[in-house]
Structure formats: structure tokens, C-alpha cells
Amino acid sequence: MTANTKEKIQTVIITGLSGSGKSTALRAFEDLGFFGVDNLPVELLPAFLEIKSKHIQNNMPLRLALVMDVREEGFIKSHREVFQQVKKEGYHLEILFLEATDEILVSRFSQTRRPHPLAPKMPLLDALKLERQLLAEVKEVADVVIDTSNLNVHQLRREIKERFGPRHDLSSLLVHIISFGFKYGVPPEAHLLFDVRFLPNPYFEPSLRPHSGLEPMVRDYVINQDETKQFLALSEQYLRFLIPQYEREGKTYLVVAIGCTGGRHRSVAIAQEIGLMVKEWGWETIVSHRDLEKEA
Structure with a gap:
């Protein structure tokens, strides 16, 4: 064999x-x-x-x-x-x-x-x-x-x-991006942790509060902030360097956790963006939102 x-x-x-x-x-x-x-x-x-x-x-x-x-x-x-x-x-x-x-x-x-x-x-x-x-x-x-x-x-x-479920290439590292809310605890499986509570919070915008980071109006509000643009640029450099290092060490599964207060707005929008970014680099990627349904 x-x-x-x-x-x-x-x-x-x-x-x-x-x-x-x-x-x-x-x-x-x-x-x-x-x-x-x-x-x-x-x-x-x-x-x-x-x-x-x-x-x-x-x-x-x-x-x-x-x-x-x-x-x-x-x-x-x-x-x-x-x-x-x-x-x-x-x-x-x-x-x-x-x-x-x-x-x-x-x-x-x-x-x-x-x-x-x-x-x-x-x-x-x-x-x-x-x-x-x-x-x-x-x-x-x-x-x-x-x-x-x-x-x-x-x-x-x-x-x-x-x-x-989504595994296709077993020889490649799978990157799992998880959004979460700090009020519900940090995911224990996280290898890398990003705290995005410093970003402007859509929760305090009455028209945005009922919606989630998956919806265009909230996504645009979060992504178009100057702080967010800088954060994503720095995150790209950081992850481009780190992910290959983890694969070189023989790791088959990497969890990147992104947290905001409730896990419904900022962390969801950022997780989606980073997930797309990592996928474009050629890594097998999945994105999930742990606490999306916990806060109305």
C-alpha cells in the first residue's frame, strides 16, 4: 500500500x-x-x-x-x-x-x-x-x-x-474561523484569538441592532470603519505568516476565534471577511458563528 x-x-x-x-x-x-x-x-x-x-x-x-x-x-x-x-x-x-x-x-x-x-x-x-x-x-x-x-x-x-463535513484535501490544513461573544465565554478550542470589541458597535445604532453581521447593512457599517480597514490589513499580514507555520508543524486543523461583546454584529462581519480572505489564499476554510442566535 x-x-x-x-x-x-x-x-x-x-x-x-x-x-x-x-x-x-x-x-x-x-x-x-x-x-x-x-x-x-x-x-x-x-x-x-x-x-x-x-x-x-x-x-x-x-x-x-x-x-x-x-x-x-x-x-x-x-x-x-x-x-x-x-x-x-x-x-x-x-x-x-x-x-x-x-x-x-x-x-x-x-x-x-x-x-x-x-x-x-x-x-x-x-x-x-x-x-x-x-x-x-x-x-x-x-x-x-x-x-x-x-x-x-x-x-x-x-x-x-x-x-x-466539508473536508476535501486531507493533506492541507483546514482553517476554521469562529465568531463568538465574550459574554458567553471564549471558545476553548481556539488557537488564535482576535478581540474586535474596540470597533464601533452596531448594537448602539437603533436601525442596526435587530440585524446581524451577515446582513449587508451591518456588514457595511463594520467593514467601512477606518479602524476595521487597518485591522484587516494587519490581520492579513499576521495570518499570511502564521498559517503556513502551523501547517509546517504538522497541524491539520487551525481555529481562529473572533470575538465581540455579544457575538452577533462585529465578530460575525469580521469572521466573514477573514474567512473569504483565507479562502482566497488557497486554504480550505469554514466559517461558523457560535453565538449568532443567542442575542436578539
Whole structure:
């Protein structure tokens, strides 16, 4: 099997805290056409990829989504070595890490009445604390981190579709531009963060307040400010330099977060502009607006 064939196998490892939504994420991947497996022992990953590679037909990409977590005893011990091995062999591997707050996780376990994998040996909060410690290294090397605390099932499925659905060139870095509102918290998955709260705020213009940065009247108000023009010019220089550096380091997924106060006007308009800019440079790009619907 050639290295080029291996690169056509898109493998996403779904991991993270128990109760964070890994099963929901797996179903979302399956809806996107991924072949899904729950709780695959990490030591079997190289052999599994070798077997699946034999089913590639007409040089078409193969998409795999595999859930791995603390339920499998060997995962914590062997994940680093195994992941490095498959990457060295030429496979395209991405790690998706899901998390949530203790308060939310306790509520979810209470509703489902399912025991935590570590809970039979200790109280639930202690189990969650231990699991965070065990998975800290995995989270550190994850390509994508999603906090599902404020996401329902449908929102998480939409997140998966937005982030992983559009991939075309697996050999290229995917740049994800996210607009958000600081009042709702900074996206934990952000690699680069731009604060655009210094720009004039359309919220204080009565005719613009009900609209969003996706609409021409708000977009024009934001983009035509002198401060915005200077900011975009500087951002272009900054990103033109940084994005290739991240790809050179082997990163496959880069999150650029752009925040204003509510995540409805300025950050949305700027995210759209930067998304178009990065796409014109030839990078695979997606743009999403996390908090667009939260503030009327």
C-alpha cells in the first residue's frame, strides 16, 4: 500500500470525558458517511487501518470515526505511542476531544442513570476528577476540543457537520474561523484569538441592532470603519505568516476565534471577511458563528 493511499484514509479519534456526548458525535459522523466504531482498543488501530485500507476503491477517500476513552484500559497507557506510529506510517489522523463542566456531567449521569466507568470504585465527582487527570495529555494533543456544556444533541451534531463535513484535501490544513461573544465565554478550542470589541458597535445604532453581521447593512457599517480597514490589513499580514507555520508543524486543523461583546454584529462581519480572505489564499476554510442566535 502506498503512502498516497494511506493519506486518503481520514481517521477521526473521538475521545473525551464520559457523558460529554461521544455517542452523539459518533452518530453525527456516521450521518456524514464515516464508518464508525465505538470503544475500539487503541492497540488494534494500526491493524484496523491496514484492513480498512484494502477496501479503498477507485482511489476514493475512506472516512473513519473511532471512539476511544477510559473504558478501554490500554488507552491511557498506549495512545501516544500508537497515534505516533500510525502518523509516521502516513495515515491522516485527527483527535476530537469532547468535554463539559462537572455540573453538567453530573446532571447528565443523573438523567440517564448510567454509571460512570470509574464510578463503581469511587463517588461520581471523584471519578470525573480522576478522568480529567487521566485524559489531560490526550486533550493537550487534540486537534479539536469541543465543550458540550451548552450544546444540546442537535447543536452538537451541527458542530460536527460544520467542522468535519466539508473536508476535501486531507493533506492541507483546514482553517476554521469562529465568531463568538465574550459574554458567553471564549471558545476553548481556539488557537488564535482576535478581540474586535474596540470597533464601533452596531448594537448602539437603533436601525442596526435587530440585524446581524451577515446582513449587508451591518456588514457595511463594520467593514467601512477606518479602524476595521487597518485591522484587516494587519490581520492579513499576521495570518499570511502564521498559517503556513502551523501547517509546517504538522497541524491539520487551525481555529481562529473572533470575538465581540455579544457575538452577533462585529465578530460575525469580521469572521466573514477573514474567512473569504483565507479562502482566497488557497486554504480550505469554514466559517461558523457560535453565538449568532443567542442575542436578539
